[in-house]
Structure formats: C-alpha cells, structure tokens
Amino acid sequence: MKTDTNKPLAFRRYPSTTALQCFETAARHLSFTNAAQEMHMTQSAISKQVAQLEEMLNLSLFYRTPHRISLTPAGKSYYLEVLEILKHIEVATTNLMSHSSNTELLKIVSHPTFCARWLLPALSGFSQEYPLINLDIKELAGPFFSEDQNADIAFLYGDGIWGNMEAIKLFDEYCVAVCQPQY
Structure with missing residues (x-):
C-alpha cells in the first residue's frame, strides 16, 4: 500500500500557547489575579483560559x-511539563530571531x-541604539569560566x-566587613 508523504497530519487537539501561558503564570503565582497582572489580562480571562484548558484535558x-488556589497533583506534573515547553519555545524563537539575516547575537x-x-543598568537603551543586535546574557555564579561557555564578552x-x-x-x-557591633 502506497502512502502519501505530503498528506497533512490528522487534526490533533492541542491547547493554545495562550492557554498554556495563562496556566503556567497562574500556577507559578498560585493566583489568577497576579497572573492577570503579569500577563496584562483580566482575572476572568485568565480563569477562562485555564477552565477551557481543564475542560479540554478533562481534569482539574x-x-x-x-x-x-493550589495545584492538584496532575496540575503540578503538567506545570513542570508546560514550563519546559514554554522555555523551549522561547529559546527557539530567540535563536531564530537572533540568527536571522538581519540581526546578530552578542x-x-x-x-x-x-x-x-x-x-x-549600563545596557538600558542598548536595543533602541542597536536594534539589529540581540543580547544573550547568562549569569555565572562561580569563579570559573571555560571556553565552552561560548561568550563574546565576559x-x-x-x-x-x-x-x-x-x-x-x-x-x-x-571589600567592607559588615557585622554586628559586638564582633
């Protein structure tokens, strides 16, 4: 039997990225109100997105x-998965934007x-001054820097x-010593 490789995938029902973002933000804050403030939406819009997500998943x-509010065991597990998915989307988007033909990554x-x-603070206004340069800033807590960290500036x-x-x-x-007066 011959299969058509150009045939589109069968429709699958996936949650929207908006619903996932609303869920992730509400789960992180454990508050629909705080999630709404962060996402610049109304509290009812956040609640509705989460309710529709729960309805689609058929679970609370x-x-x-x-x-x-607090997370159910399924909610905790889903939160960790969604967090990774959203981080992956963010990294993929940033990489695409920074590696496009018009921009560079520093x-x-x-x-x-x-x-x-x-x-x-020193970099405030950098993106307005240099719109074709995207910054990828990573924090290094330890004193050790190695070439595999792939930095242009450290x-x-x-x-x-x-x-x-x-x-x-x-x-x-x-350096200044800071201690209680009795020491």
Whole structure:
C-alpha cells in the first residue's frame, strides 16, 4: 500500500500557547489575579483560559477555594511539563530571531550581582541604539569560566587569565566587613 508523504497530519487537539501561558503564570503565582497582572489580562480571562484548558484535558489542574488556589497533583506534573515547553519555545524563537539575516547575537556572561547592579543598568537603551543586535546574557555564579561557555564578552572577577580571552581591568574591588557591633 502506497502512502502519501505530503498528506497533512490528522487534526490533533492541542491547547493554545495562550492557554498554556495563562496556566503556567497562574500556577507559578498560585493566583489568577497576579497572573492577570503579569500577563496584562483580566482575572476572568485568565480563569477562562485555564477552565477551557481543564475542560479540554478533562481534569482539574487547580483546587479552588474562596480565597486561594493550589495545584492538584496532575496540575503540578503538567506545570513542570508546560514550563519546559514554554522555555523551549522561547529559546527557539530567540535563536531564530537572533540568527536571522538581519540581526546578530552578542553573548555575554557576567557574575549575577555585577549583572544586576552594573551591567543591566549600563545596557538600558542598548536595543533602541542597536536594534539589529540581540543580547544573550547568562549569569555565572562561580569563579570559573571555560571556553565552552561560548561568550563574546565576559564580565568576570579574578586574575584576568582566561583562555582565548583578552582581559581588560575595569576597576578595583573594595571589600567592607559588615557585622554586628559586638564582633
């Protein structure tokens, strides 16, 4: 029997990405109201998306009481799966956008505190100034940097000796002891 390889897949019923995002956000906050604020939707819209998702799945994802919600065991399991799916979609989309013919990707590695207190404020307005450069910023908590981290620029603390990288000292670090007066 010959099969047609150009034949489309049989229709399958999948939840929309909006429904998955609403569920993930509500599950993360354990609140439809907080999810609505984050997603710039109404609380009833979030609740409706989740209810439609539950109806499609034919199971409850949340326990609902008058003042709070909590995840059912199925909801907890589904939340972890949905979280991975949404992360995968985000990475695939970012990679596609950053590797398109019109844009470039600048990979940056930084210590978390330096990133939050200096780097991110210093980069405000970067995307408006350079719209064809997408930033991929990763935090590196430890002192060890290796070539397989695949960075174009790294803001690191240390002696300045890292393979295949040119080090430029930005500033000295000043340490201050903070303790209770009795010490």
